[in-house]
Every structure is written in structure tokens, then in C-alpha cells.
Amino acid sequence: MTPSDKNLSQCCSSKCISPDMNWKELTKAGNIYTPGNASAYETGDWRTIRPVWDEERCIHCLICWRYCPDASIISTGGKFDSFDYKHCKGCGICANVCPTHAIEMISEDEIEKQKEAQKDEE
Numbered sequence: 001m002t003p004s005d006k007n008l009s010q011c012c013s014s015k016c017i018s019p020d021m022n023w024k025e026l027t028k029a030g031n032i033y034t035p036g037n038a039s040a041y042e043t044g045d046w047r048t049i050r051p052v053w054d055e056e057r058c059i060h061c062l063i064c065w066r067y068c069p070d071a072s073i074i075s076t077g078g079k080f081d082s083f084d085y086k087h088c089k090g091c092g093i094c095a096n097v098c099p100t101h102a103i104e105m106i107s108e109d110e111i112e113k114q115k116e117a118q119k120d121e122e
Contacts, residue, residue: 043070047090049105051083057102064094064103 027033060079072088074081095103 042086044072044084044086044088047085047088047108049090049092049107050085050111051088051090051092051094051103052106052111053080053083054102054104057100059100059102061099063097063099067093067097069093 058080062073062075062078062080064080065073065075068088069091070084070087070089072084073094074084090105090108092105095101095105
């Protein structure tokens, strides 16, 4: 067993890194050994532009789903279902890879204006 294997096995059997740990409790080099820790954080409020889906143009190829770095595209039954706006950072990769241009990137400010206009109409 190499020293790095020993460090990995010791860390994996102990608790994970958390914000309330002091420096003595951290793993060597601050390594994170548990995958998927980003799902616990809602990062969608970083976004300045938002993907908006056009259902009529979509052919449900799910290329957007494959390329999304944040796993923010939700598919159901092998078809596009919705965006997970709590984790989408608005990078636009989904819109760039969509072969039918069924995803348009719209400014968050524009979306807020649309919502306000809808409230005024009601």
C-alpha cells in the first residue's frame, strides 16, 4: 500500500470536508474524496442569462443534456422535460449545441420585465 492509498483510505472512512471544520481536521492538500458535493449548493443565482426552451422546435435529441456541465437539464422518459434553474449557471452551452435552436439564452433582466408586464396585465 502506497502512502497516497493509505491517506485515501483513511480519509474515505472518516467524515467529509465541511465549512465548520478547523484546519487540523482537513484532508491533506484539501483533497475532496466524495463526489457530487455540488448538488448540495444552489448556484443558479450566479446566472445573468437563462436558457429558455422552445417546445415546438425541440426534437428531444438530448444533446443539450449530454453537454450541460451542471447537469441542469432534466429529462423524463428520454425526452427533454425542463431546466433545473437552481443549478444552471447560464453558460449557454446547451443553446450552442442544440441542432434545432430550441434553446434561447435570455437576459435575467428581460425575464423580470416580462414577469412584471404579466402582473400588470392581470
